[in-house]
Amino acid sequence: MPPGPQPSVPGPPPGPGVAPPFAAPPTEGRNARLWVGLGVGALAAVLCCGGGAAAVVGLVVTGTQAVGEQARAVTGDYYQALSAKQYDKAYALLCDDVRGRESRSQFERRVAAEPEITSYRVGEPELTNEVTVPVQVTFAGGGTDEQQVELTQDRQTGTLEVCGIS
Template identity: 35%
Template structure:
């Protein structure tokens, strides 16, 4: 009969009793192996594998502002009406060429009326200073051709030696026989009142190419 062995305390735990860490708790599933870089979010640039993103091109500089068109200064009344008359005359030729008889006749009457009005204004600009005794100013209202024939002093001496003009009235105006497309000539009939008595007169008015307006160029001056 064997002798009883003394009692020994068993170990606290054995390999069979060991519990792995986190036992009984939910664990996240292992991540799947990646294939290439992550996809960017919507609206972001895609980066090439192993290369940096290219820099965005700079914005173009703002273009210069639009400059307002140059506004031409207003021309004189006579010059503006002259070019308007020329334009209307050209339109009349076009209308006549295409056979618009009514338009051609109407524009012809309008152009003739404008010439008469401008011619009468030229006579008034000439006779007004004579009535007031402003002979130097009346001299300048003549056409360039007459001003080349005598000086202002010669004109003043000649006009002041005759009877004094005290008034006038314009009777009528008509186109001169020698008037043409390049030489607009009007004959303006007037009634002149001198200190010696009344007198009928007539003035020749042309469109002076040098002065670009209608001016007295002959007659009782």
């Protein structure tokens, strides 16, 4: 190796009597920062969990309202078809079980023989294990009847269908 400048060697560390940058670790504000951090974390947890719970409640309420609206619409469509003597439309709104027990021509003969519906009023659906809708029906002869329409959900389409009237 050729002789040349040697790298400089650092000097010895400061000796006794030199003051350290801190006499002790800083403690000022440590507890306050801890509690603020815990509070912010708790607030975030409440917002996340509370927001999720609020979203679930919102979905349930919205879903219930949607089922109720669909129940009223299907029931109204069924009675509209019956009162207009459009039996093919009314038959199409029946559930698979009813259509399996009664052919379209049998259905048409049966409802054509019943008293003619002149008006009807669809009530508020009852959404329990089963969906039922009360309907106040007025017949051509002046008689009235309170009927309960039972609805079920079609497994393929998800729409509600008329499955019985009592």
